Structures are given as structure tokens and as C-alpha cells.
Amino acid sequence: MTTPEEDEEGSGHARHTYRLRMSSTALATLLVEWDRCRWVWNQCVAESRAAHKAKQECGPAKLDKMLTGWRAGHEWLREGTSVPQQQIIRDFARSRAKALKDIKARLPIKQRAGMPRFKKKDLAAPTLNYTRRGFRLKNGRLHLAGGITLTVVWSRDLPADPSSVRVYRDSIGHWYASFVVPAETRPLPENGQAIGIDWGVKETATTTSDGHDLPHHQYGRKAADRLARYQRKMARRKPKRGQAASKGYRKAKRQAAKVYKKIARQRQDTARKWAKRVTADFDQIAVEDFRPKFLAKSTMARKAADAVISATKRELINMARKHGRDLRLVHPAHTTMDCGHCGARTKHALPLSERTYACTACGAISPRDKNSACVMLVRAGLIPAGVDRVRLDRSLNDRAA
Ligand SMILES: [Zn+2]
Known part of the structure; x- marks a missing residue:
């Protein structure tokens, strides 16, 4: 390997x-x-x-x-x-x-x-x-x-x-x-295209280009279920403090590690293929600088999504460097509150249940994550807000309609 x-x-x-x-x-x-x-x-x-x-x-x-x-x-x-x-x-x-x-x-x-x-x-x-x-x-x-x-x-x-x-x-x-x-470098020819990328739980990546969104991959429910089963076994057989681990515990641990490794490999493979496509099609890339928090209260689904996002972001950064692409990391603060169209900021953060962003300043309506992806582009300075937005606006309005 x-x-x-x-x-x-x-x-x-x-x-x-x-x-x-x-x-x-x-x-x-x-x-x-x-x-x-x-x-x-x-x-x-x-x-x-x-x-x-x-x-x-x-x-x-x-x-x-x-x-x-x-x-x-x-x-x-x-x-x-x-x-x-x-x-x-x-x-x-x-x-x-x-x-x-x-x-x-x-x-x-x-x-x-x-x-x-x-x-x-x-x-x-x-x-x-x-x-x-x-x-x-x-x-x-x-x-x-x-x-x-x-x-x-x-x-x-x-x-x-x-x-x-x-x-x-x-x-x-x-x-x-x-x-x-x-690290190998193999610069690709410039094509003048820019993309904004927002990370999320349901869609791993939502981008300003409809053809480049990356849905959250489930990596087979079977593998996830098996992993959960071994982890439960481990919890049941967990040795007491100061005691040696039992044979059963060590076996469950080995099995869990094996399944986990398989999932991680599939995840990396998907991430690499997607990163390859994005870097081939765009020479300017604005990406949310996502950092997982590893909170104890995070759900398993959130933890899994965070791991996928981290792996995907890493692949994208490496691939962009390899091909000499201009990748800019964007600080994630307020990206869900800003309008990707006119740059105005709403007074309150959108509740997570609200899937549409409607701007009170300019009237633009777009799916929430698409709007955030647009904000990435604007924040990275790849598209000044309100200028040269014809192509993007159309794709956003089509989706919102
Ligand atoms: Zn606006």
C-alpha cells in the first residue's frame, strides 16, 4: 500500500x-x-x-x-x-x-x-x-x-x-x-476558474459549482454497524484500572481497528478523487478553514462527518500544492450570516433548520450552504461582492427556484 x-x-x-x-x-x-x-x-x-x-x-x-x-x-x-x-x-x-x-x-x-x-x-x-x-x-x-x-x-x-x-x-x-x-509538483495550465467551498455534515462539501458538490459518503452502513458493535464489545469488556486487558477485549479492539482502517482508506480514496477533479477544473480555490472541535458532547454522526471533512480538506490542500493551484483558506466566522451576493451581514445567525438564505439587503435568495460557498469566494478576494457575478447568480437562482 x-x-x-x-x-x-x-x-x-x-x-x-x-x-x-x-x-x-x-x-x-x-x-x-x-x-x-x-x-x-x-x-x-x-x-x-x-x-x-x-x-x-x-x-x-x-x-x-x-x-x-x-x-x-x-x-x-x-x-x-x-x-x-x-x-x-x-x-x-x-x-x-x-x-x-x-x-x-x-x-x-x-x-x-x-x-x-x-x-x-x-x-x-x-x-x-x-x-x-x-x-x-x-x-x-x-x-x-x-x-x-x-x-x-x-x-x-x-x-x-x-x-x-x-x-x-x-x-x-x-x-x-x-x-x-x-513533494512532487506538476503545475497544471491556468483556466481562470474559481470555486468556493463550504464544509458540512449532510454534504461534505457544498461548492459554488453544482457539478462539484461532494455528498457525505456513508461508507457502507455495514462497516459502520460493525464498528459500533466492536466498540460496544470493547466497552463491555473494558479492563478495570490497573488490571490487564482480557483476551476478549483485545480481540474486539483488533477487530474494531481493522474495520476502522478500512473505512479510513475508503474515505481517503473518495477525498483524493474529488480533490483531483476540483484542482483540475479550477485554478483558484477558496476553502473554509474548518477545524474539528472534538467535543465530548458531539454525536457519533458529527464526529464521523468531522473526520471526513478533515481528510478531504487535507487531500485538497496537498493536491492544490502539487498542481500549483492558488488555494486560500477562509476563516469560518460569520460565513452563514453574510450574504454571498452583496456582502451584508444578518443580525442573527440562521438556525440550522433554516436551509435557505434570504438577504434583507439585496433580496438574493439561495440555499444556505450555496450562499456560504459564495461567501468563501468573496472573503478570499477571488470575486469582489457585487461584481462579475452573472454566471454564479444564475446557477444559484436556478437552484433556489
Ligand atoms: Zn445580499
């Missing part, structure tokens, strides 16, 4: 992921390497907590120095390769910096990234990162520092020389190698 997915928005790098075939020797060696990395991570957690209490800094430079000391003091740690151990310190520092940033930004607790915690032996999934000097590719095989050789299933060519690789095990026990390569 290959999933070119970008690391972060705007990083200019893509990940290409391939299944690994693992010999028992390689597996055993990798797991020992992971144990050492996990120990380093846990040391970082302990040290940074102590530093916090003493009101001292605990940055990656300090932890790097500590690693040298730990390696000098423990022969078994020294027997492991230094590259993944140094990388896990990077990961730890990044994860801690993110948590600190969210605290500083005063995000509500539910939306904050948590402080890095101890990784427990049976709970933490193995992840090892190797930079360029820690691996090489030879005759189609992946050689990691420390004499570990892995067989990669090359389901697709690597488009460029990778700068790093992450070797990890997923929730259903499969191993993967995920290579970081520079």
Missing part, C-alpha cells in the same frame, strides 16, 4: 508508505531497538517533569547531552543504534513544544495536545525513525543501522531519494516503512 500524505500543511514533503515483510530475526532486533527508544522517551518524560518542577528549561539540546550520558552509563543502551534514539528525542521535544504552544494559546483543554506521557511496554506501538545516515536502500531492500534488513513491498515506485524513514507497526499488527521525499 502506498499513501502519499503530507507531513504537515505547507511542509513541502510527502510520505510514501509501503508494507514490510518481516523475518523473525529482523522483528526481534527491531523490538529490542524499540525497547531502548521507549526507555529514552520515558527518561525524557521524567527529566522534563523534574525540570518543570525546578522551573528549568529542558530543550532538545539538553536532552541530547543527557542521551550521551545515558549511553555512556548503560551498556545495553549503547548496544543500540544512536540514530533512532536521537530521533525519539526530537519527537519528544516536538510533542512537548506543541503541548506548550496550545497551553500558551489558551485553547480549551479538549482541543489541546497533551503533554508527552510515559510509553508503556504493551500499549505503545513501536515507531522508529531513521535519518539519512541511519538507513540505505540496496537491491530493493531497506537496511537500517544496527544490521537490520527489511523486505519492502514496493507497491509503487518511490518518486525521489528519501531523506528519512519511519518504521512502525499499526494497530492491527502490520509493519510499514514510511519514506519522506520532497
